[in-house]
Amino acid sequence: MVIFASRLWEWIDADPRREVLIPIAGVILSALFLAYISLKSYPMDYVDGKLVVDPNSMVKDGFKDVGRFFGLTVGWFLERRFVRFTMDVSPTQKGLRVAAGVLVLILWEKTVIPAAVHAIGSNWGYFFMMGSELIVLLAVYPWVFQKLEHSAKEPLRAA
Numbered sequence: 001m002v003i004f005a006s007r008l009w010e011w012i013d014a015d016p017r018r019e020v021l022i023p024i025a026g027v028i029l030s031a032l033f034l035a036y037i038s039l040k041s042y043p044m045d046y047v048d049g050k051l052v053v054d055p056n057s058m059v060k061d062g063f064k065d066v067g068r069f070f071g072l073t074v075g076w077f078l079e080r081r082f083v084r085f086t087m088d089v090s091p092t093q094k095g096l097r098v099a100a101g102v103l104v105l106i107l108w109e110k111t112v113i114p115a116a117v118h119a120i121g122s123n124w125g126y127f128f129m130m131g132s133e134l135i136v137l138l139a140v141y142p143w144v145f146q147k148l149e150h151s152a153k154e155p156l157r158a159a
Helices: 002-014 016-039 054-085 091-120 122-153
Strands: none
Touching: 002 122, 016 054, 054 122, 091 122
């Protein structure tokens, strides 16, 4: 996978117009994975009268993982195309970014995801929320941080 990813990034960097293929492939593969997960039959294996693996749990986990994959491909594209996040900041700013990012992630995991899953339903709720979590972490959060840092650098103008 590392060799494949390395070659993929080299191929994309050779012609940046190719980067749009990543989210397109992500959407198509996500749809195929979701169809497979939804239509596949799951075993009901018992050991000593206890269900070994709950099929509903397997489906839910599949929807979570596909949501993450979807969010990764879309978030990566949005960051690369529109945000272009940079790490050329002081160590203090890096520390603030990490601390704020951890806080955002914890709040997202503990409040937004459970509320959305309750409102939308377990499988699709997890798909959308895990996907949106990655989009927020990869694109929205860096965009907001860059805007805040940029506005803090601009001198105040007299009205």
